[in-house]
Amino acid sequence: MTLEDLFEVIEARAEASPDDSWTAKLLSEGPEKCAEKFGEEAVEAIIEAVRKNKTGLIKESADALFHLCVLLKSHNITLSEVMDELASRQSQSGLAEKASRPRAE
16 A cells, blocks of 8 residues: 555545544544644654564554544645655755754744
8 A cells, every 4th residue: 555545545534424434533523633643643653663663663653654644634735745845855955954944943
């Protein structure tokens, strides 16, 4: 499965009843709930990485990717918009890109 495939599944399930679909249920609870769930899954992936648990990290990474895509959907952001942003960064090093970001005071 590709990220594009995953996003298509999320798009389709978004139209289902919240009683029948976890995706639809999350989306019906709003972007804040989607963000909360993504955060939980990201933390779980970090924990598995620190534990050096490869199998756990794979599983939690899958959960985090899924919930990130749901979060994007909750904000009407397409996967192609994110991929376009990544593509725009290929012309410079990661260090240069990070240095170009505005700094918080």
